[in-house]
Amino acid sequence: MKILFVASECAPFVKTGGLADVIGAVPKSLKAHGAEARVMLPVYPALRPLADKAREVWQDADLMGGDARLLACTDEGIDLLLLDAPHLFDRAGAIYLGPDGRDWPDNAERFAGLSRAAAAVGTGALDDWMPDLVHMHDWQAGLVPAYMSQISDQPAPTVMTIHNIAFQGLFDRRIIKKLGLASRHYTRDGAEFWGQLGFLKAGLAMADRITTVSPTYARELMLPEFGLGLEGLMRHRRDDLTGILNGIDTDVWDPANDPDIAAPYSARGLRGKQKNQRALMKRFGLRDGDGPLFCVISRLTTQKGLDLLLEALPWLVSNGGRLALLGSGERDLETGFAAAAHKWPGSVGTVIGYDEPLSHLMQAGSDAILIPSRFEPCGLTQLYGLRYGTLPVVARTGGLADTVIDANEAAMAAGVATGVQFAPVTTAALEDAIARTCDLYRQPAVWTAMMRRAMKHPVGWDTAAGQYMALYRSLADSD
Ligand code: ADP
DSSP, rough: EEEEEEOOOOOTTTSSSSHHHHHHHHHHHHHHHEEEEEEEEEOOOGGGHHHHHHSSEEEEESSEEEEEEEEEEEEEEEEEEEEEOOHHHOSSSSSSSSSSSSSSHHHHHHHHHHHHHHHHHHOOOSSSOOOOOEESGGGGGGTTHHHHHOOSOOOEEEEESSTTTTTEEEEGGGTTTTTTTTTGGOSTTTEEEEEEEEEEHHHHHHEEEEEEEEEHHHHHHHHHHHHHHHHHHHHHGGGGEEEEOOOTTHHHHHHHTTTTTTOOOOSOOTTHHHHHHHHHHHHTOOOOOOSOOOEEEEEEGGGHHHHHHHHHHHHHTTTOEEEEEEEEEEEHHHHHHHHHHHHHHHHEEEEEOHHHHHHHHHOOOOEEEEEEEHHHHHOOHHHHHTTTEEEEESSSSHHHHHHHHHHHHHHHHTTOBEEEEEEOSSSHHHHHHHHHHHHHTSSSSHHHHHHHHHSSOOSSSSSHHHHEEEEEEEHHHHO
C-alpha cells in the first residue's frame, strides 16, 4: 500500500512541536507493516541542502504565483517528496511566523500551495508513483480533498488527522479566488467557518476518515469546551472519527543509548540517572533538595496550563521540590519563569529557548515531569518521561489521561501506577498533585518501583501503526 503523508513539519528536518515527531516516526513504523509512505514537506531554508541533492519528479510554473517543483529523496530513513516553491517557503524566519513574531501574511497561499501540490500527486501527477491514499495532517494540509475533487472524479481516498484543533487555519474568504479554490467548496458543509475560509474545517468536512491522536481527545472534540466551534461537525462525523494514540521513536528516545545525556541507564541499572541529575542541576544552577526535581519542557502557552504552575511555585518550593524549565512562547510566561528563577535561586532554573539536546538531558536527569495542560490532544513529553523513568504529573485530559496511570490507592494496590493525574485543571489540584508526588518520592522503594514500571510501559509506535494500517485497508477496500 502506498500512502502520501502531507504535513508542514517532520523531525528531524524541521520541528516546532509534537506534529514533527509523529510525521518523522509513523512512516518508518508503517514500513514494518509493508506500507510505503512518502512525506510531502515544503523546502524551508533548513531543507535546501537536501533539496539540492534530490531528483525532480514534477513541476508547476504557477503554484500560487510562482515556480514549484517536487523533489524525491530518502534521508534519515524517510522517503520524502520535497515541495520546492521558493516564493512560498525559502525565507528567513520561523516556519509559520515572520521576524515580527506574527503569522506570515501569505500563510494561506503557502499552505494552499502545499495542499495543491499534494492534490496533484493524489490524482496521478507523478509518472512512477500514485498513492493509494492521502493522509493529511493538521490545517496546513486541509485543502487537499477540495483541490483533488477539482482535478479528478476519482481521487485517492483521504484521511485527515487532527493533531491540535486549536490551530484551524482561518483566513479572509476573499482569498478563495486567489487560491484557485472552486467557490462551490465555500459552504457550511464545506470550507466555510463562521464567514471565514477554514482550512481545517474543509479537511474535516471532506476527508473520508478523520483521526486524532488519542481516544480521550476524540471524545473531547465532540464537546464545546474542546471542539472550539467544530464540535458539531465532530459529532456529525463521529462514525468516521477514531482516536489512535501517538507513540514515540524509541530509538531516538532511549536512555540506554542517547548521545545527548550524561550517562546511560535502564530499568535494570538505574544508577546512571543520578549522574544525569547532577549534570542537569549544574546546567540549571540547582542545589540538592529533599524533594523531587521536576522539569517542564514545553511551548509556553495558555494551552499548557503553565500559568497555574507559576501560581503553584511557592508551594512546590516549600515542599522541597525543585524545578528546571525549558520553553519559549508567551511573553508573560517567559518573564514569569525567568523572575521565578531569580526569586528562588538553587530551587528554580529557567532556560528560555528551544534546545533539543537539552530536552533529552532534562528527561534523563529529572525525577518527574509536570504537564498541567488545559487540553492535550496526545502529548509526547509524558511518553518520553515514562521511557526515561521521569514520572509524569499530568492533568487528566486528552492523551495525558490515556497514557499515565494515576498512583491512586487501587492502582498502587494493583502495582500498576506510573505517575500522578489531577483534575480539574486548577492551581489547587496541581498543588495537591505536587504534594502527592513529593510524598511518593519520599518513599524510595515505592518511587523506584514506579520508575521501573514506567520505563517498561510500551510507548513505541507498533500499536498505532497496526491501527493506521487497519484504517487504510478499510478505506482501500471500500474504494
Ligand atoms: P505540542 O506539540 O503541543 O507542542 P507535544 O508534547 O505533543 O506538544 O510535543 C512537544 C515536542 O516538542 C516534544 O518533542 C518536546 O520535547 C518538544 N519541545 C517543546 N518545547 C521544547 C523546547 N523548548 N526545547 C526542546 N524541545 C521542546
